Amino acid sequence: MRKYKGYSFINIAGLAVGLACVFLIYLFVRDELSYDKFYPTSENVYRVATKIKMGERKMDGNTICAPFSPNAVNDFPEVKVATRINFWNNVLFTYGEKQFVEDKYLRTDSTFFEVFPRPFIFGDAKTAFAEKNNIVLTRTTSQRFFGNENPVGEILKMPKDKLFIVSGVVEDVPENSHFHYDLVGLLNLSAEEEDAWFSDYMQAYFLLEPGIDYKDLEAKFPDFVVKYMGPKLIEVLGIDIEAWEKDGNEFRYYLEPLESIYLETTTEKQIEPVSDIKYIYIFFAIAFFILLLACVNFLNLTTARSYTRAKEVGVRKVFGSGRNMLMIQFYAETFLMSLLAVVVSFFLVELILPYFNAIARKNLTSELLWQGEYFLFMAGVMIFVVLFAGSYTAISLSRFRVMSVLKGEVQKGKIGKQIRAILVVFQFTVAIGILISAFVIKEQVDFMQEKKLGFNKERVLVVDRAYALEDEQKQTIKEKLNQYSGIEDVSFSGMVPGRGTNGWSMYKEGASNEDLINFRLMHVDESFVDLLDLNILDGRKFDKNRLSDTTAFIANEAAIVALGYKDNPVGRYIYKPSFNQKDRVPQEIIGVVEDFHFESMRDKILPMLLTYNPKYFKRYMLVKLEPDNIMEGVKVVKKNWSKMTTGQPFEYFFLDSDFNNLFKGEERVANILSAFTILAFFIALLGLLGLVSFEMQQRVKEIGVRKVLGSSELSLMVILSKRLCLHVVIANIFAWPLTYFAMQSWLSNFIYRIDFPWFYLLLALLMSIVLAVLTVSGHSLKVARTNPIESLKYE
DSSP states (O other): OOTTHHHHHHHHHHHHHHHHHHHHHHHHHHHHHTTTTTSTTGGGEEEEEEEEEETTEEEEESOBOTTHHHHHHHHOTTEEEEEEEEEEOSEEEEETTEEEEESOEEEEOTTHHHHSOOOEEEEOTTTTTSSTTEEEEEHHHHHHHHTTSOOTTOEEEEGGGEEEEEEEEEOOOOSSSSOOOSEEEEOOOOHHHHTOTTOOOBEEEEEEOTTOOHHHHHTTHHHHHHHHHHHHHHHHHOOOHHHHHHTTOEEEEEEEEGGGHHHHOOOBSOSSOOOOHHHHHHHHHHHHHHHHHHHHHHHHHHHHHHHHHHHHHHHHHHTTOOHHHHHHHHHHHHHHHHHHHHHHHHHHHHHHHHHHHHHHTOOOOGGGGGSHHHHHHHHHHHHHHHHHHHHHHHHHHHTOOHHHHHHTTTTTTOSSHHHHHHHHHHHHHHHHHHHHHHHHHHHHHHHHHHSOOSSOOTTEEEESOGGGSOHHHHHHHHHHHHTSTTEEEEEEESOOTTSOOEEEEEBOTTOOTTOOEEEEEEEEOTTHHHHTTOOEEEEOOOOTTOGGGGGOEEEEHHHHHHHTOOSSOTTOEEEOOOSSGGGOOEEEEEEEEOOOOOSOTTSOOOOEEEEEOTTTOOSEEEEEEOTTOHHHHHHHHHHHHHHHTTSOOOOEEEHHHHHGGGGHHHHHHHHHHHHHHHHHHHHHHHHHHHHHHHHHHHTHHHHHHHHHTTOOHHHHHHHHHHHHHHHHHHHHHHHHHHHHHHHHHHHTTOSSOOOOOTHHHHHHHHHHHHHHHHHHHHHHHHHHTSOHHHHHTOO
């Protein structure tokens, strides 16, 4: 190590950076795989999900009807206990003079803490829901409301004087959970809601008895559906569920293991954003290949140095060293350098972790580095490095024969040249593959964020909790805001793009009872279409002066296709469900808008109906601001809001940034991949620098002779770099098809996606050649400028 300081530094630095990448990815993957496993009985908890097929429309959901859970507990002895959950967000709570707007108010059954137990700081799980108006807070929420005092028995108030008694405080839900809450209260459903078999607004979780195979329980669900939902379907719609399913339709329940929800769920509309098991495989692959890059660096430099160590091996053998002793020596050298690299990597992880957390959107801490599991993983990686990087050295060098060394056969380079060429190609193949993948993923993320969405999300201020305004106040604040020059338009709606929609099944003209069509539904007012610049293809907008518009629809193109109303859809009707076809209530289509994205671009645009009914568009107030008066416009809206709501909290967001949250998962992957692309190239180029430096030392006499014979510095640099460029080109040829098929597989997850950008292949070729040439050009120039006399006197 002292004799070859440069190569030792490159080996240790390359290994350290590679190991730091591996350890960071290990921490990330370990966190991703740990979701929901902190509950004591998590392996026995399952979420109920549904698969529905109605004609061509397929749905995979995790929300179910209210009566499913209690009836399942009665009918299935396998279910030890069940609980339902339903979230309310943007709920105003008051305590004395304090006001708090809560986004994670969980309504549930009294059995919630049996299925999802948490340590109680104050109160007791057994008595937490002894009364219907009891409420449990998390530690953080309790501190916001009451400081560090025991809040049990305190009174919280909701609007309309609804009172809650605090009955307990639990520890916060860890970050690695697929849902989080701040306050927990009881559902308190009406008798009508408890019997609403066609509702789907809550999640249900079962805690099964130990040892139960959940697939056996799933097999009982079809009979359960026929028993309970069959009569209801006949009663409401006159549909026989068994005959309906024979026509190719499907309605079935199934179970999702709690521990697999975050990474493996296929259902739509998650409580909180989830990840994808494919990304775990991607990061595992990145970690493995970056570790290989670091090991290949070590192997490459070692095979190059084998020429200079041939004499050492020969002398050792002459003095009696056996092959086993030599192998132990070389393995020990590899182990020592790996150990030093591990120590350096530990400090690199500590240094990089805050930046890694920022791009990965995690809160990983260095405390994880001191756990036994981490040291065990680190030991496993070290063993891999020593065996992979040290085996060739130990085996090949220990096999040198004394006579071969004395004859100079080893120095002539007969051993290792092809292996080094293969390893260089491999290094750049991996680095180029990661580079192209990063380009493609970034391109897809940009495409999703910049694609024409069918509506204009720019400069739209959205005020939440608009139901704090009375109906008359809505009209008043709308008129006042429209008078301000910095505001273009104002609208009220029940939903906004990116925050979900309601569902509604209806009939087209002349449909039989079985031919229901499922639509997404948005409650809007007469200004909604103009404010979001929706493109009217046919018909007209809603008119508040036409009473008939309260029973009319504006449909998107997908809805028109689903209905089969391609010719003259305006003026035709959609019908609300009814057992008797003659009693179906017709609702006219008065307009058709161009399809617009209201959900993630992973999903196809579904049939959508806009409906105008002043009773329902209560949740959001949308304000379109002038581009030159954004902040001034916000102040004006806030001033009017505070005045008309008597000081209620002003909660708002901008539609563009909120809608872009749908792409956070892909954006996170793109950022992480970009970071590791840089590190992969750093490792590859670092090894290349060491390897070229060593090879140039072997060509000192050749360079001297060439200069004596008249070669210029430029021609010498070309000669020295030519083989390098050939290796890089070959690496690109290998990387292109592999990366193409991998990225095509990833892009297939998106309904709306880019075509594979072929020009990135050429860009990767150009970048890799330029980076490689720049890496070695300085050293090449130094060697090319060497006095030929010094070169020829080298030995």
